[in-house]
Amino acid sequence: MANPMLCSQEYLESAPVKEACSLVAELCRLFYPQGWVTGTGGSITVKVHDDSIPKSDQLIVTSPSGVQKERMEPEDMYVLSGEGDMLIEPSQKPYPHKPLKCTDCGPLFMKAYKMRGAGAVIHSHGMESCIVTMMNPSAKEFKMTHMEMIKGIKGHGYRDELVVPIIENQPQESQLTDSFAEAIEAYPKATAVLVRNHGIFVWGDTWISAKTQAECYHYLFDAAIRLYQLGIDWTTPEHGPLSVPRAIQQTPATGGLGNNNYVIESSRKCIVLDIEGTTTPISFVTDILFPYARDNVRKHLLSTFDKEETKADIELIRGQVEEDCKNGVAGAVPIPAENSGRDCVVDAIVTNVEAMIKADRKITSLKQLQGHIWRTGFESKELQGIVFEDVPGVLKKWHSEGKKVYIYSSGSREAQRLLFGNTSYGDLRRYLCGFFDTTVGNKKETRSYLEIAQSLGVDSESQILFVTDVYQESVAAKAAGYEVLISIRPGNAPLPSDHGFRTITSFVEI
Numbered sequence: 001m002a003n004p005m006l007c008s009q010e011y012l013e014s015a016p017v018k019e020a021c022s023l024v025a026e027l028c029r030l031f032y033p034q035g036w037v038t039g040t041g042g043s044i045t046v047k048v049h050d051d052s053i054p055k056s057d058q059l060i061v062t063s064p065s066g067v068q069k070e071r072m073e074p075e076d077m078y079v080l081s082g083e084g085d086m087l088i089e090p091s092q093k094p095y096p097h098k099p100l101k102c103t104d105c106g107p108l109f110m111k112a113y114k115m116r117g118a119g120a121v122i123h124s125h126g127m128e129s130c131i132v133t134m135m136n137p138s139a140k141e142f143k144m145t146h147m148e149m150i151k152g153i154k155g156h157g158y159r160d161e162l163v164v165p166i167i168e169n170q171p172q173e174s175q176l177t178d179s180f181a182e183a184i185e186a187y188p189k190a191t192a193v194l195v196r197n198h199g200i201f202v203w204g205d206t207w208i209s210a211k212t213q214a215e216c217y218h219y220l221f222d223a224a225i226r227l228y229q230l231g232i233d234w235t236t237p238e239h240g241p242l243s244v245p246r247a248i249q250q251t252p253a254t255g256g257l258g259n260n261n262y263v264i265e266s267s268r269k270c271i272v273l274d275i276e277g278t279t280t281p282i283s284f285v286t287d288i289l290f291p292y293a294r295d296n297v298r299k300h301l302l303s304t305f306d307k308e309e310t311k312a313d314i315e316l317i318r319g320q321v322e323e324d325c326k327n328g329v330a331g332a333v334p335i336p337a338e339n340s341g342r343d344c345v346v347d348a349i350v351t352n353v354e355a356m357i358k359a360d361r362k363i364t365s366l367k368q369l370q371g372h373i374w375r376t377g378f379e380s381k382e383l384q385g386i387v388f389e390d391v392p393g394v395l396k397k398w399h400s401e402g403k404k405v406y407i408y409s410s411g412s413r414e415a416q417r418l419l420f421g422n423t424s425y426g427d428l429r430r431y432l433c434g435f436f437d438t439t440v441g442n443k444k445e446t447r448s449y450l451e452i453a454q455s456l457g458v459d460s461e462s463q464i465l466f467v468t469d470v471y472q473e474s475v476a477a478k479a480a481g482y483e484v485l486i487s488i489r490p491g492n493a494p495l496p497s498d499h500g501f502r503t504i505t506s507f508v509e510i
Helices: 015-034 106-116 127-131 148-152 173-186 207-229 282-304 308-327 342-358 364-379 391-400 413-421 446-456 471-479
Strands: 043-047 060-062 078-080 086-088 120-124 141-145 161-167 192-195 199-204 247-250 262-265 270-273 404-408 434-436 464-468 483-487 502-504
Touching (some): 015 043, 015 120, 015 207, 043 106, 060 106, 106 173, 106 199, 127 199, 148 207, 161 173, 173 192, 192 207, 282 308, 282 342, 282 364, 308 342, 308 364, 364 413, 391 404, 413 434, 434 446, 464 471
Parallel strands (some): 161 192, 270 404, 270 464, 404 434, 464 483, 483 502
Antiparallel strands (some): 060 078, 120 199, 192 199, 247 262
């Protein structure tokens, strides 16, 4: 229920209310030359600022709908309670003026006020905010990074990725209410929602914040449109050439490939492949390789304890465990000094390695030791590499076409070479140009993919295709400018429903 004092005639005629009405009229006149409220479109609403009133109870001033925004006067405004109840309706104007009515955006404005504690909301029909949603008709988000004006958006810095949700337009603005609220809830960091083929809603803690951010958003949208016209990618830190496929043609599914069979032509020069869930069943790693390493770690360490390679492995594990103990990592136990005796050292290492394997940790020290244990298994023929049946033929095809193929996996480079060098299809390493592991960096960090790109000799990161089954890796690679496909294989973890990446179920689809 509205505060009775705020509904009094005395308060409704007070200076704060009059100032808010004048402010909305002034902002509409200011935004008109910029094309944000032309053709009677767009709308503005502000809270009546009064330090003596809780923000949630402060009155709301809103511009009318369907009128010449640049000609509005303070007395043309609607005044509502903090709950959205009508308190003041402006007097109607004579012909040829259209009858005044409260904006159709009212329900959306109330969502911003209640769900985000906004102090003002600006709805713009600016051309930039419309076109930017049309460049990719299927996109659910607008993204941009490494642009100075991103700093004008609340909670963002120059290096941050700006993400603005896009919802689909409806015949009436009030029909956008549910999808608008869903977008606000799904994107807690967002201060705006784009409406495809329509415009944008921007909110801020104050009218100054909303205005500043609206100006920055329109600047960034205009920049994205111009960069798009120049063939420059605005979504990556380097702003390299756009990776736009020349043709994406969906073809009938054959051979049990499902409904995502795409023929994709692009300027790609290199292909980087993940292993688990991409070239190889996850079960091979979890059910065969990991248990083999776990069951043989003690035997391997005891039989090779005095070798330089094993000494290096032990020191790497020791350094990791020291860090884990400091950070309170579960399962980490101190490793005695070397002069404590071989058995004491080995016992402690085995305990730590078993805990690391159980937690599926992607750390270089563990992967290096596992690789050396697996080497023994492959050499003795106790282990044999497994790849999906579509992989060998496609690797051979890419090799014959001159495409350079690389592997990037959390497993050590030695383990990668062992797997592909000892498969039931023979030695597949002849089709591969190189191997990358976590010494390059974590697979979920963008800088790792930028580092790999430096080693591949491409002109732009957009010339690299990365295939993985992990969503977080896909996001990191895309942020680095790579083209990305997500591999859907039996046993792979489920993906977010709105992941936004193209998927494949077989290399034949690439």
